[in-house]
Structures are given as C-alpha cells and as structure tokens.
Amino acid sequence: xxxxxxxxxxxxxxxxxxxxxxxxxxxxxxxxxxxxxxxxxxxxxxxxxxxxxxxxxxxxxxxxxxxxxxxxxxxxxxxxxxxxxxxxxxxxxxxxxxxxxxxxxxxxxxxxxxxxxxxxxxxxxxxxxxxxxxxxxxxxxxxxxxxxxxxxxxxxxxxxxxxxxxxxxxxxxxxxxxxxxxxxxxxxxxxxxxxxxxxxxxxxxxxxxxxxxxxxxxxxxxxxxxxxxxxxxxxxxxxxxxxxxxxxxxxxxxxxxxxxxxxxxxxxxxxxxxxxxxxxx
Numbered sequence: 586x587x588x589x590x591x592x593x594x595x596x597x598x599x600x601x602x603x604x605x606x607x608x609x610x611x612x613x614x615x616x617x618x619x620x621x622x623x624x625x626x627x628x629x630x631x632x633x634x635x636x637x638x639x640x641x642x643x644x645x646x647x648x649x650x651x652x653x654x655x656x657x658x659x660x661x662x663x664x665x666x667x668x669x670x671x672x673x674x675x676x677x678x679x680x681x682x683x684x685x686x687x688x689x690x691x692x693x694x695x696x697x698x699x700x701x702x703x704x705x706x707x708x709x710x711x712x713x714x715x716x717x718x719x720x721x722x723x724x725x726x727x728x729x730x731x732x733x734x735x736x737x738x739x740x741x742x743x744x745x746x747x748x749x750x751x752x753x754x755x756x757x758x759x760x761x762x763x764x765x766x767x768x769x770x771x772x773x774x775x776x777x778x779x780x781x782x783x784x785x786x787x788x789x790x791x792x793x794x795x796x797x798x799x800x801x802x803x804x805x806x807x808x809x810x811x812x813x814x815x816x817x818x819x820x821x822x823x824x825x826x827x828x829x830x831x832x833x834x835x836x837x838x839x840x841x842x843x844x845x846x847x848x849x850x851x852x853x854x855x856x857x858x859x860x861x862x863x864x865x866x
Contacts, residue, residue, distance in 0.1 A: 586698045586729075586765055587615045592622065592688055592718070595660050598703030601736045603668050603675070605859065606701040608740075609731075610673040613769040618695070619664055619677045621657055622687030625650050654679065685721050692726065701731045704853055720850040723834065723862050729762055731829075733859040741770050741828030747818040748833070750778045750791045759833050759865040760799035766861070767801065772828070774804040777821055779814040815851055822858050830858050833865040 591606045593599040603619060610617050661677030669675045680687040691697070704719040719732045744767060767774045776796060778788045785808050792806035811817040822830050834849040849862045 586613045586762075586769060588696045589613075589615050589617045589699045589701060590688070590692070590697045591617060591619050591701050592684070593619050593661070593664070594621070595657075595664075596703070597736075598705065598734075600664070600703075601738075602701045602703035602733060603664065604736065605731070605733055605738055607668050607670065607673050607675065609699075609701070609770075611670065612771075613766075615673075615698075617668075617673055617675045618697075619661060619668075619675055620688065620691055621661060621677070621679050622684050622691075623650075623654060623657070623679060623681045624683050625654075625681045684718060685725060688722070689725065692728070697728055699729050699731065700726065701733075704732045704734055717854075719853050723849055723853075727864050729861055729863045731859050731861045732853040734857060737857065738859055739828055741772050743775060743825050743827045744770070744772045744829045744831060745775045745777060745818065745822040745825065745827045746831045746833075747814070748776060748778050748792065748795065749814070750780065750788050756865055757798065759863050760795065762863050763831060763833075764799050764801055766829075766831070767803065772803070774801060775821075775825055775827070776804055776806045777809065777818065778807075779809045779811050779817045779821075781810070781812055815848065815855065818852070819856055819858070822856075827858055829861055830856060831861045831863065834862050835865060 586609075589606045589610055591599070591603045593603065603617070606617050609615065657679060658677075661679065665675045665677045678691070680691050682690055688700075700722060702719055702722065704717060719730070722730050746763060763774070766772075776792050778792055780788060788808040789806055792808070796804050796806065807821070809817055809821060818830065830852065832849045832852060849860070853860045853862070
C-alpha cells in the first residue's frame with residue numbers, strides 16, 4: 586500500500602478524504618496523489634496540461650477550459666501545501682475525460698494501491714442510473730477503495746472484517762491486503778461472521794482458519810446470529826469503536842450476502858465509519 590490516490594472535486598468531503606489518506610500514508614510510509622478529473626477530453630489538443638490554449642485559432646470553449654484548468658491547478662497547489670507534512674508529500678495531478686474514465690486512465694498509467702474517496706452516501710438525479718462516484722469505483726476498479734462520509738474519524742486501533750462463512754472462497758491475494766493494512770496500522774482485527782443459523786463452534790473454526798491463511802497474529806473472532814448483516818456489522822463495529830470496516834466484495838452481483846458489490850455499496854452509504862472494500866476475486 587505505497588501509492589494512495591484521492592479523487593478531488595474540491596469539496597469538503599474530498600478534503601476529509603485527503604486528510605484521512607495523509608494519516609494513513611504516515612503510518613504506511615506511502616505516497617499520496619490528489620487527482621482532479623476535468624470533464625474535457627484528455628486528448629483535447631487545444632488545451633495543454635499547463636493550462637495554455639494552443640493553435641492558431643482558439644474557440645471560446647477552449648479558452649474557458651484553459652482558464653478553468655489553470656484555476657483548478659492553483660486549487661490543487663494550495664491543497665498540496667495545506668496537507669503535505671514532513672512525512673508525506675501530497676502530489677496534485679489533473680486528468681481529463683471526466684470522473685470515472687479519468688481515474689481509470691490515471692490508474693492504467695501510474696501504480697496505485699489504494700483509493701480514498703469522500704462520499705455523501707446519496708445519489709444525485711444524474712447518478713441515479715450509473716450510481717454515485719463511490720459505487721462506480723467499486724464496480725469498475727480492482728484495487729481497494731476506502732470511502733468515508735465525514736471528518737469524524739479517529740486513529741485506527743480496531744478494524745472489523747465482515748465475512749460470510751457460507752461462502753468460503755477467500756483468495757490469498759485479498760487476505761494479504763487485509764494483513765498489510767492491519768500490520769501497517771498496528772491495528773487489532775475483529776473477524777466477524779454474521780449468520781442466520783448460529784453454529785458457533787464450526788463458524789469459529791472457519792474464522793480461525795481464514796486468519797491462519799492470512800498470516801494474521803493480532804486478531805479475534807466472533808459470530809453473531811442475525812438476519813440483517815448490514816445493520817449488524819455496523820452495530821458491531823460501533824460497539825468496538827472500530828476506525829475502519831473491511832468488506833471483501835465480489836466483482837459483480839453474486840448471491841452471497843456479504844460478498845457482492847451491492848452489499849459493499851449499501852454499507853458505504855450507511856456507515857459513519859470509513860469502509861474499505863477489497864475485491865476477493
């Protein structure tokens with residue numbers, strides 16, 4: 586987890602995400618890139634990355650884009666100055682092609698291990714069919730994504746990992762990412778199975794098996810009987826004062842209660858605790 590990406594629209598939420606990302610980077614010895622995605626096409630020849638309009642004949646739209654680009658560049662520079670620390674240097678970047686395509690293009694060109702994004706937990710009318718920005722990232726990116734709704738986060742001493750032991754397909758790759766986060770932050774991991782039919786002994790054995798596969802050392806396991814895994818996982822995390830919730834999500838759909846993208850996106854909309862979604866596939 587050495588390269589953290591923070592999408593920014595210059596809102597308070599994106600600043601909260603940046604503040605959170607910097608705090609993670611200080612613990613993980615990571616770099617932070619603050620990315621603002623312009624709506625203009627990346628290959629627009631009338632707008633250079635310096636914000637200068639080029640060519641002999643320049644349209645009003647191109648001039649407006651150039652001015653907007655320069656203004657946003659200044660905003661990025663101020664955020665770089667405000668949030669860089671002795672341990673972490675924030676690097677502001679601008680890309681074209683809009684939010685999702687811009688982020689995907691950036692990740693294709695630059696090593697990225699983690700995305701941290703602020704979310705309102707709500708959808709605008711424009712986002713109704715495509716999903717909110719966090720949901721778009723969860724659906725389309727293979728790298729881990731942390732979403733948070735406000736600035737009320739605290740040092741991550743405890744992390745809750747929600748698993749569905751009815752689905753035993755947990756890849757070493759996904760579990761390794763959990764271990765890297767926990768070890769890097771020095772956190773205690775609470776591995777929780779929320780089940781409809783409680784069988785503590787079997788579930789505990791399976792949870793401990795998962796912990797062994799992951800090579801975890803500082804962890805505890807628990808089993809809760811409840812028909813509402815989303816609500817129960819949040820209540821459990823609040824009860825142990827968790828600083829982070831982790832969900833291992835399938836790439837698409839899926840039938841498992843936990844391991845699907847819809848469970849993960851619902852959780853990001855409801856949780857006041859930052860949520861880390863890791864693709865298990």
